[in-house]
Amino acid sequence: xxxxxxxxxxxxxxxxxxxxxxxxxxxxxxxxxxxxxxxxxxxxxxxxxxxxxxxxxxxxxxxxxxxxxxxxxxxxxxxxxxxxxxxxxxxxxxxxxxxxxxxxxxxxxxxxxxxxxxxxxxxxxxxxxxxxxxxxxxxxxxxxxxxxxxxxxxxxxxxxxxxxxxxxxxxxxxxxxxxxxxxxxxxxxxxxxxxxxxxxxxxxxxxxxxxxxxxxxxxxxxxxxxxxxxxxxxxxxxxxxxxxxxxxxxxxxxxxxxxxxxxxxxxxxxxxxxxxxxxxxxxxxxxxxxxxxxxxxxxxxxxxxxxxxxxxxxxxxxxxxxxxxxxxxxxxxxxxxxxxxxxxxxxxxxxxxxxxxxxxxxxxxxxxxxxxxxxxxxxxxxxxxxxxxxxxxxxxxxxxxxxxxxxxxxxxxxxxxxxxxxx
Numbered sequence: 001x002x003x004x005x006x007x008x009x010x011x012x013x014x015x016x017x018x019x020x021x022x023x024x025x026x027x028x029x030x031x032x033x034x035x036x037x038x039x040x041x042x043x044x045x046x047x048x049x050x051x052x053x054x055x056x057x058x059x060x061x062x063x064x065x066x067x068x069x070x071x072x073x074x075x076x077x078x079x080x081x082x083x084x085x086x087x088x089x090x091x092x093x094x095x096x097x098x099x100x101x102x103x104x105x106x107x108x109x110x111x112x113x114x115x116x117x118x119x120x121x122x123x124x125x126x127x128x129x130x131x132x133x134x135x136x137x138x139x140x141x142x143x144x145x146x147x148x149x150x151x152x153x154x155x156x157x158x159x160x161x162x163x164x165x166x167x168x169x170x171x172x173x174x175x176x177x178x179x180x181x182x183x184x185x186x187x188x189x190x191x192x193x194x195x196x197x198x199x200x201x202x203x204x205x206x207x208x209x210x211x212x213x214x215x216x217x218x219x220x221x222x223x224x225x226x227x228x229x230x231x232x233x234x235x236x237x238x239x240x241x242x243x244x245x246x247x248x249x250x251x252x253x254x255x256x257x258x259x260x261x262x263x264x265x266x267x268x269x270x271x272x273x274x275x276x277x278x279x280x281x282x283x284x285x286x287x288x289x290x291x292x293x294x295x296x297x298x299x300x301x302x303x304x305x306x307x308x309x310x311x312x313x314x315x316x317x318x319x320x321x322x323x324x325x326x327x328x329x330x331x332x333x334x335x336x337x338x339x340x341x342x343x344x345x346x347x348x349x350x351x352x353x354x355x356x357x358x359x360x361x362x363x364x365x366x367x368x369x370x371x372x373x374x375x376x377x378x379x380x381x382x383x384x385x386x387x388x389x390x391x392x393x394x395x396x397x398x399x400x401x402x403x404x405x406x407x408x409x410x411x412x413x414x415x416x417x418x419x420x421x422x423x
Contacts, residue, residue, distance in 0.1 A: 050378050088363045
């Protein structure tokens with residue numbers, strides 16, 4: 001719930017993530033910032049045995065406004081982010097109008113200023129209308145955006161991408177790429193694997209992803225552009241990025257929670273299992289996990305992509321691509337990566353906060369004088385994922401009824417409580 005502006009408060013009995021480790025301390029907030037212990041706090045919260053994290057950062061969400069407010073709005077989407085523990089998100093440009101000029105971008109910025117309850121940082125489109133034919137007004141938009149992306153559409157032309165990278169390099173901005181070779185899609189909509197063949201569907205080959213990553217890495221090496229790869233899903237993509245990092249190319253990469261815990265063997269004939277890129281094979285999942293462990297993959301981003309119930313009700317063939325993910329990300333990752341011992345909770349903070357903060361220059365750490373952006377989680381009691389309780393307008397999740405750990409109790413942005421869990 002929004003409110004409590006300018007309230008000074010303390011939080012007792014928590015494990016607080018500070019200086020890359022967890023410490024049993026009291027957290028104090030005064031005039032919107034972290035402060036030294038405040039003995040005159042107006043309110044004291046107590047969360048025994050809970051954990052305080054810096055607000056999570058998601059480099060890849062779709063908040064759908066302007067243009068598609070029947071799917072999600074800046075208000076509903078940013079509240080859903082807060083309910084998931086996120087205080088900073090980067091919003092993709094698949095909008096109407098596409099933010100390809102300052103005039104179009106300002107339509108989105110006006111709504112963000114009015115309605116967002118957390119930090120929402122828009123992407124500017126790489127090309128006009130995301131059509132790949134003409135560069136957007138990159139110079140005009142650069143001061144107001146987190147990076148450039150045509151997410152949802154890969155830039156097909158090599159010369160166009162080279163020119164975009166050179167322009168972004170000059171503007172000191174990142175190119176964040178949805179990597180997909182259109183000529184290799186062949187009408188596919190799920191992974192071209194065993195399930196696809198057995199059930200008579202049309203497949204998307206892994207090559208459609210990694211061939212464009214291969215091209216973009218070559219262009220990034222040539223131009224010196226800072227390059228970020230969106231939602232990788234294929235084992236070949238991991239190998240290419242690992243090699244590029246060893247060669248000194250300025251590249252970072254993200255994957256999504258669903259690619260780390262699901263494969264095409266988990267598919268059901270239901271639109272809530274349809275996303276782009278698709279769930280791939282077990283070997284791909286294992287390669288992604290290896291990439292998480294060795295640092296090839298820098299961050300986990302949700303690709304939160306809400307649609308209407310009707311748009312997701314047409315099975316694997318007919319439903320639109322995309323799932324709702326911002327409210328389930330931490331519980332899924334904590335339950336299946338941390339509780340299993342695959343990674344530590346500290347490593348998960350690298351993937352959900354530290355690395356995105358370093359790459360995109362957004363977010364704050366828990367330190368005296370910094371804006372009080374943080375989230376509080378209980379990690380002990382299991383609960384079942386129930387999409388009917390989502391704050392997001394989108395309800396399509398492949399994790400329906402999964403039992404998980406990691407419930408968000410409170411999220412605070414600039415000292416304002418923007419989310420509190422109900423009993």
